[in-house]
Amino acid sequence: MRELVYYVAVSLDGYIAGPDGEFDAFLVEGDHMAGINERFPDTIPTDYAAALGIDQSGGGFDAVLMGANTYAVGLPAAPSPYRHLDQYVFTHRPPAPVDGVTFTDRDPVELVRELKSRDGKDVWLCGGGSLATQLAGEIDRLVLKRQPLLFGDGIPLFTPGTYAPGRFARVSSREFGTGVSFTEYVRA
Incomplete structure (x- = not known):
């Protein structure tokens, strides 16, 4: 059965983006990038992967879910950032249609279960924190790219909300010279 995997970069203080949605402080160069490219090549936007010569065919995902704010990060330059995946964007104000992107206002839990x-292959929950909170009970695996920085405020990994407590077990952890760590958990 397919899993919902929340794979995301997060600061030491638990934010996936800063107060204004900025994420440019996250390290995008260094030895951890080879780990990303090796294990999760399909989480790199299609055009970047092509420019870097990264083969995405062996990745573990065939669908990506994101909220409207996460999707908007690449606009207007990349209206279909992950063309190699089925893309679902949760929004109550769908923009004009874009090839390869499904804009939906469906209940996220209902769509994920479907x-x-x-x-x-597995389904990648790309972001953001509000969508992750709505889907907390459906997340089968967490892969956190813990970055050695503090935002102090911003978009949290999970927004405060009402979801049932859930326990996860660590299955792997890898440290890099950049100070970035990948830690993977599965629902216990």
Whole structure:
């Protein structure tokens, strides 16, 4: 059965972006990038991967979910950032249609359960914190790219909300010279 995987960069103080949605303080160069490219090549936007010569065909995802703010990061330059994946953007104000992107105001839990019931690779929850909170009970695996920085405020990994407590077990952890660590958890 497919899993919902929340794979995301996070600061030491638990934010996936700064107060104004900025994420440019996250390290995008260094030895940890080879780890990303090796294990999660399909989480790199299609055009960047092509420019870097990264083969995305062996990745573990075939769908990506994101909130409207996460999707808006690449606009207007990249209206279909992950063309190699089925892209779902949750929004109550869908923009004009874009090839390869499904804009939806469906209940995220309902859509995730439907996707999980289909054959295919895992589903990547790209962001953001509000969507992650709505889907907390559906997340099967957390992969946190803990970055050695503090934002002090911003968009948290999970927004305060009402979701049932859930326990996860650590299955792997890898440290890099940059100070970035990858820690992977599965639902216990």
